[in-house]
Amino acid sequence: EPEVTQTPSHQVTQMGQEVILRCVPISNHLYFYWYRQILGQKVEFLVSFYNNEISEKSEIFDDQFSVERPDGSNFTLKIRSTKLEDSAMYFCASSERAAEAFFGQGTRLTVV
Amino acid sequence: SQQGEEDPQALSIQEGENATMNCSYKTSINNLQWYRQNSGRGLVHLILIRSNEREKHSGRLRVTLDTSKKSSSLLITASRAADTASYFCATARKDFGNEKLTFGTGTRLTIIP
Numbered sequence: 560e561p562e563v564t565q566t567p568s569h570q571v572t573q574m575g576q577e578v579i580l581r582c583v584p585i586s587n588h589l590y591f592y593w594y595r596q597i598l599g600q601k602v603e604f605l606v607s608f609y610n611n612e613i614s615e616k617s618e619i620f621d622d623q624f625s626v627e628r629p630d631g632s633n634f635t636l637k638i639r640s641t642k643l644e645d646s647a648m649y650f651c652a653s654s655e656r657a658a659e660a661f662f663g664q665g666t667r668l669t670v671v
Numbered sequence: 672s673q674q675g676e677e678d679p680q681a682l683s684i685q686e687g688e689n690a691t692m693n694c695s696y697k698t699s700i701n702n703l704q705w706y707r708q709n710s711g712r713g714l715v716h717l718i719l720i721r722s723n724e725r726e727k728h729s730g731r732l733r734v735t736l737d738t739s740k741k742s743s744s745l746l747i748t749a750s751r752a753a754d755t756a757s758y759f760c761a762t763a764r765k766d767f768g769n770e771k772l773t774f775g776t777g778t779r780l781t782i783i784p
Contacts, residue, residue, distance in 0.1 A: 601776045601777060602761075604772065648711075650713065650714060652714075660704075660716070660772060661716060662706075664712060
């Protein structure tokens with residue numbers, strides 16, 4: 560069964576460093592998303608991406624964040640200068656149409 | 672309160688009993704989805720119910736949607752130890768095209784063997 564895959568599963572980084580979280584969405588999906596979940600809290604929307612551009616972003620998704628689809632398969636989230644409060648589980652999701660998103664297993668980002 | 676709030680926040684029941692979780696939301700929606708999350712793991716899609724549907728079944732899951740009350744319920748029948756997880760409702764707004772999901776705070780379900 561097709562699935563969304565995310566790498567790495569766990570990333571530890573020093574404050575101020577750049578991180579890139581990687582995702583391979585399901586191949587025939589057209590809509591891509593990043594969400595995050597701070598430990599013990601709700602899942603929060605970060606950004607949606609369609610047709611090679613951001614279609615919506617939340618207030619969390621400030622200038623430190625960027626997304627890219629560098630080739631036909633990968634979808635990346637970059638955090639330019641990580642802060643302690645960026646520590647969270649980051650989920651990538653994709654959908655074939657604008658509904659029923661399928662989520663990856665997440666990348667746990669720990670900023671120290 | 673925020674879009675997509677589940678209650679109860681935590682629920683413990685004996686194996687074999689039925690578990691009911693509720694979700695309330697505030698804005699108009701296109702659909703409502705339920706997800707399960709095992710501790711520290713990814714989100715698993717369970718069921719989607721559209722705004723023009725009132726009830727939907729999938730295996731041991733039954734979801735209802737009342738758009739007049741802006742609420743939904745998830746019923747898990749004949750619970751099993753493996754059902755222990757957090758359950759989230761997520762709403763997709765009445766938008767066209769790209770539809771982000773707004774998640775609730777979740778219900779932590781514990782099934783006691």
